Amino acid sequence: MRLESVGIRYGRRGRWVLDGVTVDLPEGTVTAVVGGNGSGKSTLLRLVAGLTRPTTGAVHGRPERIGYVPERLPAGMRLSAHSYLCHMGRVQGLGTATAARRGRALLDELRLEGDPDAPIGTLSKGNAQKVALAQALLAEPRLLVLDEPWSGLDDRTHHSLADCLARRRDAGAIVLLTEHRPGVVAASADAVHEFRGGRLTRRDAVAPDSAVGTVDVASTAAENMAAGATAAGATATRTVTIVLGAAPDPYGVPGRGVAPLHTVPGVLAVRGHGPEVHMTVSADRSDAVLGEALRRGHPVLEVRRPRRPTATVPAPSAHALANTSNHAPDNASAHAVNDIARRTAGAPATAPEGGRR
Numbered sequence: 001m002r003l004e005s006v007g008i009r010y011g012r013r014g015r016w017v018l019d020g021v022t023v024d025l026p027e028g029t030v031t032a033v034v035g036g037n038g039s040g041k042s043t044l045l046r047l048v049a050g051l052t053r054p055t056t057g058a059v060h061g062r063p064e065r066i067g068y069v070p071e072r073l074p075a076g077m078r079l080s081a082h083s084y085l086c087h088m089g090r091v092q093g094l095g096t097a098t099a100a101r102r103g104r105a106l107l108d109e110l111r112l113e114g115d116p117d118a119p120i121g122t123l124s125k126g127n128a129q130k131v132a133l134a135q136a137l138l139a140e141p142r143l144l145v146l147d148e149p150w151s152g153l154d155d156r157t158h159h160s161l162a163d164c165l166a167r168r169r170d171a172g173a174i175v176l177l178t179e180h181r182p183g184v185v186a187a188s189a190d191a192v193h194e195f196r197g198g199r200l201t202r203r204d205a206v207a208p209d210s211a212v213g214t215v216d217v218a219s220t221a222a223e224n225m226a227a228g229a230t231a232a233g234a235t236a237t238r239t240v241t242i243v244l245g246a247a248p249d250p251y252g253v254p255g256r257g258v259a260p261l262h263t264v265p266g267v268l269a270v271r272g273h274g275p276e277v278h279m280t281v282s283a284d285r286s287d288a289v290l291g292e293a294l295r296r297g298h299p300v301l302e303v304r305r306p307r308r309p310t311a312t313v314p315a316p317s318a319h320a321l322a323n324t325s326n327h328a329p330d331n332a333s334a335h336a337v338n339d340i341a342r343r344t345a346g347a348p349a350t351a352p353e354g355g356r357r
Contacts, residue, residue: 001025001048001143001174006057007198008043017043019198020057027142030165030175032185034203035195041178042071042147044195048176049145051336063143063174065092067136068340071147073128077120081107081131084120085138091341092139099138106134109164111157126152135337137164144168146177150184155263162188183262183270238283239268242290245299246275264292276301 002025008018017040025031025048035041046052047059049068079087082103089099107116110130114123120131129152136144144165150158165188168175178195179185185192193200261277262270266285271278277298281289283305290300 001027001059001061001063003048004058004060006047006054006059008047008052008055016198018047018054021198021200022057023193023200025174025176027174028169028172029190030169030177030188032189032192033176033178033195033200034182034185034192035178035180037180039195040198041180041195045145045147045176045178046336049143049336049340051339063141065139065141066143066145066340067139067141068337069129069132069136069146069149070336072125072151073120073132073337075121079120080118081112081116081120081123081134083117084131085135088135088337088341089138091338094139102138103134106137106164107131109160110134111154111160124152126154126157129153130157132337133161133164135341137168139341140171140173141168142173144173144175144177146175148179149177150179153263158184158263181262183272239280240283240286241302241304242279242281242286242293242300243302243304244277244279244293245301246277261293261296264289 003021003023006018006021007016009016021044023031033041033044043052045068047054048062049066050059050062051068077084082100085103085107086096086099089103090096094102104116107130110133112127112130114127120128123131129149133146133149136146149161153161165175165177169190177185177189182192192203194203261267261279266282266289267279268282269280279289279293286303290303293300
């Protein structure tokens with residue numbers, strides 16, 4: 001599949017969200033696009049999935065069977081996980097029994113927690129994400145398009161999702177995903193592109209000293225505090241720097257095993273420095289983080305405790321936390337998923353949304 005000189009802008013005088021993007025997406029590869037929130041990564045994915053038409057340029061060789069995961073499913077969905085997966089399987093041309101069997105297997109592999117017969121709208125963000133991933137994988141797509149697939153997932157599910165992506169790659173599928181934290185994709189991607197200013201730039205091959213990348217401190221801290229790492233209402237976080245040595249790689253890819261460390265509660269940032277891993281953690285969680293690092297096989301080289309607080313991380317308000325876990329977009333993402341499923345089964349899709357000609 002190839003995007004050739006593709007551009008998208010909204011309105012004749014609008015800014016170019018995509019500006020002359022040319023990229024090859026070979027079969028049997030996982031391609032990651034990294035960039036800041038709001039940079040246009042989701043627009044790129046909608047274009048690749050066929051939901052948005054380019055203003056300029058062309059897309060060649062798009063497979064017919066597509067799996068798509070939007071940034072998040074709409075809040076308040078009344079269907080249960082099982083019912084939704086059966087429905088989406090039938091839309092994609094699977095029999096009810098096959099859809100049910102595959103759906104159950106995927107939910108088990110992705111470690112769904114809670115009642116699979118409860119309404120999806122009652123599930124946590126992470127569990128709703130697991131349902132969205134399962135529906136995209138149901139029909140064994142030849143093109144898998146994932147918008148920040150690791151968002152809200154726990155550490156164990158990171159490994160399960162990596163296994164799912166590896167299977168699709170080994171089956172010859174094209175996998176394209178986005179992420180705003182470069183270290184998260186280090187273990188799974190064959191190619192990494194940075195998206196900035198409407199353009200894609202190929203990053204150098206990920207080396208052991210840069211596999212971790214730099215985690216967005218603000219977003220990671222907010223997620224960890226929401227999980228209880230820091231009491232709500234705190235106005236400052238005293239930090240500790242922990243220096244670790246390399247550990248056996250949990251993904252089976254030498255030199256790339258430290259990426260999941262950022263998911264440990266209390267970890268605010270993770271950076272690679274040659275063979276070392278430098279973590280900034282909340283002081284009140286440092287003992288727990290040290291224990292987890294040792295459990296994973298990392299030798300602890302140094303612990304630096306500052307004499308005074310060196311970072312200020314505002315705790316999210318109750319309202320902000322509610323928005324984080326219950327943010328409700330419009331129904332565009334649900335329509336997008338259904339359009340792709342219908343096209344996979346050969347049925348006509350509704351008119352795509354996006355760039356104007």
